[in-house]
Amino acid sequence: LTSATEKVKIPPFVGIKKATRLDFLKNNNVQLQIISVVSPDRNKFNTLVQLLKYNTHGNGIIFCNLKDSIQKVSDALTRDKIDHACFYGGLEQLDRERALIKFRNGTHRLLVATDLAARGIDVPAMDFIVHYELPPTEDEFVHRNGRTARMKTEGTAYVLRWKQETLPEFIKGAEEISPRSTKEEKVRKxxxxxxxxxxxxxxxxxxxxxxxxxxxxxxxxxxxxxxxxxxxxxxxxxxxxxxxxxxxxxxxxxxxxxxxxxxxx
Known part of the structure; x- marks a missing residue:
């Protein structure tokens, strides 16, 4: 039994009375960089688009707290012609499966998702993840971040916040940036x-x-x-x-x- 957090109990039916705990993070250099991205606008759409166009490379997941937020983010990305797939519990099973297929094979380099995508889905390690909305708990923050910087690879977790928002205490040591305008990365579609x-x-x-x-x-x-x-x-x-x-x-x-x-x- 493995978990990114420690609040997992072994079910009684397993029959294990004395479990041995292995800490794979001990003496391991975590390659995760956490960056706070400040948005002048409350909806953060323009900041997100600028971040994706000029500051990120490779594949990533954009995490939202609600299905309604996913739709709004998806509409904003579509307006700027940024390819992406959506993934949340309200989708039909076939639609969720096909969204992951197109994400895995590179048709879409971005997945806009709820915390359903933070664990238990078959996708490779991400180059980055974006907390479009602040996670409600530290556990969710850890599980979201666990999608990148895996197996000693480097990764970045971007935390988008409105300029009047305060980061929760469990988000510590984040470098703060504003999206910069650089040459947009050209990727094969x-x-x-x-x-x-x-x-x-x-x-x-x-x-x-x-x-x-x-x-x-x-x-x-x-x-x-x-x-x-x-x-x-x-x-x-x-x-x-x-x-x-x-x-x-x-x-x-x-x-x-x-x-x-x-x-x-």
């Missing part, structure tokens, strides 16, 4: 394609890669992450090639199955 064939059809990742390399004429740099499910598959490709690939590869055969290929919206 990806699209996710949906394939109507999966494990039950005995289709493998190498089968899909072969199709996209041979018939789709993609290079290794143009083919991204492939995820196999029981009855379907998802593959990320460079955004400049997805229309051509759909026209060329739709109704192709993988193993003995004729598959349809379409854009995952």
């Amino acid at each position: 990806w699209k996710t394609l949906y394939i109507t064939g999966g494990r039950k059809d005995k289709i493998s990742k190498s089968d899909i890669a072969g199709l996209f390399f041979k018939q789709g004429k993609l290079t290794q740099e143009e083919l991204g992450v492939i995820e196999l499910k029981q009855d379907c598959s998802y593959v990320s490709v460079v955004s400049t090639k997805y229309k051509e690939l759909i026209e060329t590869l739709n109704n192709s055969r993988l193993k003995k199955k004729k598959v349809r290929i379409s854009l995952l919206e």
